[in-house]
Amino acid sequence: MSRFKIYQENCSDVTVVSNLFIDEYMKDANDAQLKIYLYLLRVMGAGHSTSVSDIADQFNHTEKDVVRALKYWEKNHLLTLEYDDTKNLSGIRLLDVSKRSSDDVVSLAPVVQLPPKQEALDAKPAFSKPSYSLDQLKEFQNKEETAQLLFVAEQYIGRPLSPSEIKTILFFADRLHFSEDLIDYLIQYCVDKGKKDFRYIEKVAISWAGEGITTPKQAAKFAVKYEKSVYDVMKALGKSGIPTKAEADYVMKWSKTYGFTKDIILEACNRTVMATDNHRFEYADSILSSWHKKQVHHKSDIKALDEAYAKSKSAAPKPRFKNTDQFSQFMHSEYDFDALEKEILSN
Template sequence: MTRFKIYQENCSDITVVSNLFIDEYMKDANDAQLKIYLYLLRVMGAGLSTSVSDIADQFNHTEKDVVRALKYWEKNRLLALEYDEAKNLSGIRLLNVSKRSANDVVALAPVVQLPSKQEAPRQETLNVKSEFCKPSYSLDQLKEFQNKEETAQLLFVAEQYIGKPLSPSEIKTILFFADRLNFSEDLIDYLIQYCVDKGKKDFRYIEKVAISWAQEGITTPKQAAKFAVKYEKSVYDVMKALGKSGIPTKAEADYILKWNKTYGFTKDIILEACSRTVMATDNHRFEYADSILSSWHQKQVHHKSDIKALDEAYAKSRAITPKPRNKNLDQFNQFMHSEYDFEELEKEILSN
């Protein structure tokens, strides 16, 4: 088909969107996240103020949807949320969209001001912990949920995945996914299937995965699949290498993503640091591995050959300063390097 240009005659009333945002961020964001970010650019450009409830009304979203979208963009370092002393959201600082190295200074754009308490007495408190806390559902709420036609089918499918009838507690957990996390039936279906495929049928595990997805702003199975693949490749192998099992905590995942994304280390370099960590300590392994990788990052390690060069330089520096010789150690080393017929020695020991 014929290619064409896009142009506009009157550009006086426009909202500027970074090309980097379009090229690198837009493809991974869902509908709500995109609308809210573009709306923030619009509000900032016009010098207006807004609030979580205003944004929710603008796009017919829930306030929880808005909060999740803001958290999503904050995690992607496109904005910073500001709070007052009462931990109420008081401002949103949009960050410049640019490729940054670990040592770059983050440039700041103007703040999108939210209404003061005089303008809007009602403030939305972004309490993530309470937002993702499972309520104590009543028996009536449980029955109402079970009696919905779409719910009955979902529960039937879940039972097929789990391989047994669901308990009331497990049904309440699924209600939590739909009611509090705003998961669709398709996403709940995919969630349970994903966990069962990993050999995890415990609903406590499934709930932890669901909350981690909600915190990431995941709303579709496609997004969940992409997020799961990212974690499979960049997190779980490292967890295993450090002797860890189960779902990584946010702090653990942040460490690994820093090593991978911020430092730009390849998998083999990260696993090399993990191997050295396991040989050195049983405690605080993530912190220990981070100290190794931070040092390698400062010394501009890019390949395993760079690590070998650092090791050799360190060994030479140690050899320059002679240490007092340990006579007993010398004798032990001489004994260990002597040539013995170990097979004959073993026979002699067994015969005594």
Template sequence: MSRFTIYQDNYADTTIVSNLFIDEYMKDANDAQIKIYLYLLRMMSAHKATSVSDIADKFNHTEKDVMRALKYWEKNNLLALEYNEDRTLCGIRLLDVTSRSENDVLPLTKIVSMPVTVSKKDIAGRSITEEPAVRTAAETADPFAKPSYSLDELKEFKNNEETSQIIFVAEQYIGRPLTAPEMKTILFFSDRLHFSADLIDYLFQYCVEKGKRDFRYIEKVAISWAQEGISTPAQAARYAAKYDKNVYDIMKALGKSSIPTKAEADYAMKWVREYGFTSDIIMEACERTVLATDKHRFEYADSILKSWHENHVKHKADIRTMDEAHSRKPAAKTAPRNGQFNQFMHTDYDFDTLEKEILSN
């Protein structure tokens, strides 16, 4: 079939979208973020002013949703938000991405010729607050660092109708009134991580269902989701499904209570899916690992399970057969070990050498 050309008769009423935006930025954004950015381009092309409330009305979003989308694009250096002295949003600068490669970070001083203006009266008297003017160097360098919010910022957050509902929902999940630091953590989810109310709701539901009500744990989960670019409950559910019950059972068996890292989860899922080991065999390897070392336990357990996989272990009886074969070998010239460790560590490889190798890496 022959190729065809796409064209139109009149280019006068058009909005130009950078190919870089389509190729590199659009795939990671949600529907609301894409709609709002394209609408800003359209308004700029027409030299028209708009407002947060106008955008919210047009797309049936809340003003909070609009601000969250604007901050998302600001974080990605596609626009810059401008504020007046009382920290009210008064303008939007769309940044030039046409000369940017995918690894470039464009300075905020390079702008397109026409800013999109938002006046105070357009925001219906609401004060839209950006991040506090003073940030530490660590907060500036790390986009997932929790800022030191002021009491005024917390008060504004609590007094907003939508965000006060988020606090109420969180209190229902936690089962008690929240402290000021805990409310600042929820402000962090909304303000810095750009979580929607629905995603924050799902975050608390997810953690509480796991029996975790500690805010430090909840914050770690939230940051891990943000680092993965998660912006909806559906995305969070798919992400959480990757770390199924097997992963957390293995974490517990190896003496770990933290959120599994990607490397730890990859190890666990390899043992289950690639090696095809049942839970009892994996738990046996974990038990031997805990008795042998308190460092690099995933690497240590992986060496055990890799050996069993190579020796076609399918049942615990196969492990006993390997142990018995090992016990019939001539004793090593080194002094034997006493105690429980020596009773468990019967395999066809040298765990002392293995541990030294792992610890040296």
């Protein structure tokens, strides 16, 4: 087919969207996230004010859906949420997609009370599971879509679901707003990892909800990111289970911010395991931060640092001891590994 141009006769009433946003951000955002971001651009361009409730009414979403979308874009560094002294959302600063800075602010009426920004990112109370009644459970089970979903879940698990497990699936749909497709993918994903315990499945679901995941495609991309990096580090440090946000942030820091390759990160993990049983992520971070400052780029650089350290140790004058008590005192003061570990973690 022939190619064609797209043009417009009158461009006076337009909303400008960055090409970088279209190329890099649109493909991963869900319907609600896209609508809300474009609407914010529209409101800013017109110089109007709005509120969470207004946006919810505009697109027939819940206020929680709006807040979740705003947090998603804040996490992707396309906007910053601003709060007043009473912790009400008072403004949204839309950041330049390419420069990550802008003075454009959309004024929001402080009608919905929200936690401070840092607490808002880490808070989990919105995802707590309620106590469902038998009537609610029966109503859920009687839906045609639900009956099919429960049947598929039983095939994955390999046995009939208990009432408690059915309530957990109800929680996914009712409170986390997961679609049937996403719940299907969630259970399949966990079972493929050898995890059929619904407590584990629930933790995964809550972590996905906290990341703003609403589609199987988004979940798959999120899972791949963790599979390739975070879980390898977790295993190397002798940890199992679902990584916490703080643990995942450490791995992203080492790989993205410091630019370390996998072999260097795993080398730090191996040294950490040999040195301590506690605070291993923090201990490994102290090692990798030191290597970053010393401009380590390859394992050969680590070897050079080790050789230099060993050379300095051998060249240092050896202390002389008059008696056993002095020797014991020296060993305690100079080689107190517990104190050394605390010192490393405090830096």
